[in-house]
Amino acid sequence: MFKLHLLGSFLRSNFYLFLLCISLATPLKGFAHSFYRELSLKVRTQGNFQIRMPSNGDLHFSYQLQLGTAVFNEPIIRDYPLDQTQNRILRVFYDKIFLEDGSSLELSGEKVPLTCLFIRGQDNRLAKNNPLLPDILLQVYLVANDYSCTGPINPGWPENGGRKETWDTYLRFDVRDPTIMLPVETLLRYRWNEYSAVLIDSGSVNEGGIVR
Numbered sequence: 001m002f003k004l005h006l007l008g009s010f011l012r013s014n015f016y017l018f019l020l021c022i023s024l025a026t027p028l029k030g031f032a033h034s035f036y037r038e039l040s041l042k043v044r045t046q047g048n049f050q051i052r053m054p055s056n057g058d059l060h061f062s063y064q065l066q067l068g069t070a071v072f073n074e075p076i077i078r079d080y081p082l083d084q085t086q087n088r089i090l091r092v093f094y095d096k097i098f099l100e101d102g103s104s105l106e107l108s109g110e111k112v113p114l115t116c117l118f119i120r121g122q123d124n125r126l127a128k129n130n131p132l133l134p135d136i137l138l139q140v141y142l143v144a145n146d147y148s149c150t151g152p153i154n155p156g157w158p159e160n161g162g163r164k165e166t167w168d169t170y171l172r173f174d175v176r177d178p179t180i181m182l183p184v185e186t187l188l189r190y191r192w193n194e195y196s197a198v199l200i201d202s203g204s205v206n207e208g209g210i211v212r
Contacts, residue, residue: 032077032123033075033077034074036095036123037074037095039121039136039138039178040075040095041097042181043117043140043175044183045066045067046065047063047199048062048201049061049186049199049200050198050200051197059107059195061105061106061108062105062106063105064103064106065117066102066103067097067099067117068097068098068099068100069097069098070095070098071098071116072095072096075094076093076094076095078091088126090122091122091123092120092121092122092123093120093121093122093123094118094119094120095121096117096118096119096149097117098116099115099116099142103115105142105171107188112169113145114142114144115143115144115147115149116141116143116147116149116151117140117141117143118140118151118152119139119140119141120138120141121136121137121139122136124137134177136175136176136178137174137175138176139173139174140173140175140183141172142170142171143167143170144168145169146167151167152165152166153165154166167189168192169189169191170188171188171189172186173185173187173199183199186198
């Protein structure tokens, strides 16, 4: 009887250890919401970029922002099974945060108000199928002039006859390493015109992801 009791205690302790290891390696949905929100809050608060234009001279622009309140109570998570056993999952998450007054995109002496941070994230740790993919991939949008933070899709489209998208100006970049939050694959959309850009001054980052 005593041996059975010891065996039961051993199995229970190892089961709890197994659950702990799983949660650290691939966060369960309940814990993932706070983890993904923390990633949103670590987006760099400023950056300087360059658009290479050999014929007319390079164009420089920058942004600065201050995060406000979140639009969603918690990030939205969508899981898509990649096989019938559901052991491999494509997880996509979305977050939106209002930006405080004074947040702006500065381009050719013009300051365009930035109003909304939108993040589309992908957690590749659950897919387990491609070692070349980063564990976490963030696609960050710093959006101008969307004061209700409702885009990018026009809520009344197509009945209202307008464009499908509402964002005519934004800065978009990818983050492939959340430990440093370095912007890569940068795209500037300015009044519907799009330009590839590169980061030229990343500054320094503290543990909270804030550029000094």
